[in-house]
Amino acid sequence: MPKKTEVTRLTPHGSMDILSQLEVSQLKQGSQDGCLYDTFRRCALAVLNVDSDTDDAREVLRQHQDFQIRVVQQERGVKLEIENAPQSAFVDGKIMTGIREQLFAVLRDISYVKNKIASNQIFDTGTSEGISNVVFHILRNARVLVPEVDPNLVVCWGGHSINREEYDYCKSVGYQLGLRQHNICTGCGPGAMKGPMKGAAIGHSKQRIRRGRYVGLTEPGIIAAESPNPIVNELVILPDIEKRLEAFVRAGHAIIVFPGGVGTAEEVLYLLGILLNPENKEIPFPLILTGPAGSEEYFRQIDAFIKLTLGEVARQHYTIIIGDAEKVAREISAGLESVRNFRRVHADAFYFNWILNIDHQFQLPFAATHEKVAALNLSHDQPLHLLAANLRRAFSAIVAGNVKADGISQIEQHGPFELCAEPEIMQSLDALLHSFVQQQRMKVPGKAYTPCYSLKKQ
Numbered sequence: 001m002p003k004k005t006e007v008t009r010l011t012p013h014g015s016m017d018i019l020s021q022l023e024v025s026q027l028k029q030g031s032q033d034g035c036l037y038d039t040f041r042r043c044a045l046a047v048l049n050v051d052s053d054t055d056d057a058r059e060v061l062r063q064h065q066d067f068q069i070r071v072v073q074q075e076r077g078v079k080l081e082i083e084n085a086p087q088s089a090f091v092d093g094k095i096m097t098g099i100r101e102q103l104f105a106v107l108r109d110i111s112y113v114k115n116k117i118a119s120n121q122i123f124d125t126g127t128s129e130g131i132s133n134v135v136f137h138i139l140r141n142a143r144v145l146v147p148e149v150d151p152n153l154v155v156c157w158g159g160h161s162i163n164r165e166e167y168d169y170c171k172s173v174g175y176q177l178g179l180r181q182h183n184i185c186t187g188c189g190p191g192a193m194k195g196p197m198k199g200a201a202i203g204h205s206k207q208r209i210r211r212g213r214y215v216g217l218t219e220p221g222i223i224a225a226e227s228p229n230p231i232v233n234e235l236v237i238l239p240d241i242e243k244r245l246e247a248f249v250r251a252g253h254a255i256i257v258f259p260g261g262v263g264t265a266e267e268v269l270y271l272l273g274i275l276l277n278p279e280n281k282e283i284p285f286p287l288i289l290t291g292p293a294g295s296e297e298y299f300r301q302i303d304a305f306i307k308l309t310l311g312e313v314a315r316q317h318y319t320i321i322i323g324d325a326e327k328v329a330r331e332i333s334a335g336l337e338s339v340r341n342f343r344r345v346h347a348d349a350f351y352f353n354w355i356l357n358i359d360h361q362f363q364l365p366f367a368a369t370h371e372k373v374a375a376l377n378l379s380h381d382q383p384l385h386l387l388a389a390n391l392r393r394a395f396s397a398i399v400a401g402n403v404k405a406d407g408i409s410q411i412e413q414h415g416p417f418e419l420c421a422e423p424e425i426m427q428s429l430d431a432l433l434h435s436f437v438q439q440q441r442m443k444v445p446g447k448a449y450t451p452c453y454s455l456k457k458q
Helices: 021-026 034-048 057-063 097-118 128-141 164-179 195-206 241-251 262-275 293-310 325-345 370-374 384-403 405-414 423-438
Strands: 007-010 068-074 077-083 153-157 183-186 214-218 234-237 254-257 287-291 319-322 417-421 453-457
Touching: 007 097, 021 068, 021 097, 034 057, 034 068, 034 097, 057 405, 077 097, 097 128, 097 234, 128 241, 153 164, 153 241, 153 262, 164 183, 164 195, 164 287, 164 293, 164 325, 183 195, 195 214, 214 241, 241 262, 254 262, 254 325, 262 287, 262 293, 262 384, 262 423, 287 293, 287 325, 293 319, 293 384, 293 423, 319 325, 370 384, 370 417, 384 405, 384 417, 384 423, 384 453, 417 423, 423 453
Parallel strands: 153 183, 153 254, 183 214, 214 234, 254 287, 287 319, 417 453
Antiparallel strands: 007 077, 068 077
16 A cells, blocks of 8 residues: 555646636535546546556555545635645655646646536537537647647657566657657656657757647546656646547647557557548648567557558558657658648648548547447448547447446446457457457556457457
């Protein structure tokens, strides 16, 4: 059991400093908006539980049952009062500055979505445009969207539990990106999300960049399994995984994929599905899959799966580079120049990719249940970009069954999710998932992996 502190009081730090009395009352334990407090508490605990090696959200909550956080209203603003927080968030009894910033970012986003988005009729989440507008406003409120700056925000995807060789390689790529004055955006957790930020920080330092940007995008369902690393200096909590994914591709200018597991595969399928949409055919979006020499088999399996399910046309949207961090950075720089030129010609904003068409099927929240998972259309009798959307949902269900509290509970009650696919897709999916298990990319620390899914031919 981690050591804990007693009571800590924090004043605002970052982009959150005042709340109304109504907003404060909503975030109190036992209020009518009790679920809002629970969400706030879970996200705050994840931020404080830095460097945790547990990716089971329920286990994190069980270990810290006596953790409490309160929003205290003052005449000069608000204060957070924290009780029994994990000791890992403190240095000599004082909370790390980066973690304090992240706590108030959590407060900012949860309150904003509740009071400015959910209850505002101007946001029509029944339409594609309405959902994109929600994502824009959340990012703008968090001050992530910076105008009049050339495209330089590189999104890095990859697993939170990777080996040392892969982690060091992620840092090397980040370092090369930092030397080229690019900023980093990740899912904000450890592993392949922390490595690029750490490397970029050194590159930025050598280039005397005083305010390097290390943007972390997460959502309440996954944050406990991937606690934000303290390097993140711009944390944003999106309402669900779909808006989180859209935020990546709207705000980011290029994407690098490092080794990971089902969550990383989900992200890749999401982006490929968007790029396969005929309406996005001419839009440049640099996408590189990369890792050290020891990860070559991982990318071979990913590439084979994409070829068998989405075809050669999907493979044209990405480049695989093995063991060459400098080449990755050079390719990304060239790609960013193409993005800049395209957006200038088409008068699209540098800070938010409005032109990119995201089909409504990619935006609708998918809460994995046994019925919904079994009903997924995993066959070729649909446009490729919609097949990609359904494959993405299948991987999202596996992520939920592996690490999300609701998903784990469903598996315990009703058994594994059942995925029904046509024979060719089922075989390729089975091969990919089996390789993840063999390479220990789907695991729970200290336990043998028990699949939360089963495969069935249509």
